[in-house]
Amino acid sequence: MEERTRKELSEIFVEESVRGARCELVALRAEQQGEPETAALFRAMQAAAEVQARRVLLQLRGALPESKEFVRELAGYTGECLRKFLPRLKTAAEDVGDHREAELAGRFRRVAANHASLLKKVAEGRSRGEELFVCTVCGFIAESDIPEHCPVCKAVPKRFAVNA
Numbered sequence: 001m002e003e004r005t006r007k008e009l010s011e012i013f014v015e016e017s018v019r020g021a022r023c024e025l026v027a028l029r030a031e032q033q034g035e036p037e038t039a040a041l042f043r044a045m046q047a048a049a050e051v052q053a054r055r056v057l058l059q060l061r062g063a064l065p066e067s068k069e070f071v072r073e074l075a076g077y078t079g080e081c082l083r084k085f086l087p088r089l090k091t092a093a094e095d096v097g098d099h100r101e102a103e104l105a106g107r108f109r110r111v112a113a114n115h116a117s118l119l120k121k122v123a124e125g126r127s128r129g130e131e132l133f134v135c136t137v138c139g140f141i142a143e144s145d146i147p148e149h150c151p152v153c154k155a156v157p158k159r160f161a162v163n164a
């Protein structure tokens with residue numbers, strides 16, 4: 001595949017991924033507002049966007065990293081989040097008085113630290129294949145057992161999804 005085509009595909013992948021995530025959130029709001037038909041359409045659009053994003057990703061498979069390489073890449077990104085992006089968001093939000101966003105940055109930091117520790121464990125070959133549970137509220141990942149409350153956002157056990 002030529003570089004130019006790859007670049008265009010990569011952009012479409014990002015667009016489709018973002019569109020899918022937005023459709024999900026708007027569907028959720030439509031459900032809460034008692035608009036089930038609209039919610040159903042957005043859910044379908046979300047599923048379609050995910051199908052298309054995955055299709056594009058498969059087309060780009062030559063650019064997919066090896067697992068070990070991807071662990072390093074994810075660890076690098078998580079480190080950047082911890083050291084740079086999230087402190088910057090927190091400072092910016094505090095400076096202008098956006099307290100909820102500053103709090104969100106703090107929460108994201110704790111989740112990023114949790115992810116960094118899981119990635120380090122895999123990178124160092126210390127992972128024992130424990131079952132993983134993702135908090136669907138904040139993204140914290142628990143190993144082996146679902147906690148009584150999410151240590152980051154205090155979500156209850158039913159908010160955890162099995163991912164193993």
Ligand SMILES: [Zn+2]
Nearest residue numbers: 135138150153
């Ligand atoms: Zn949580």
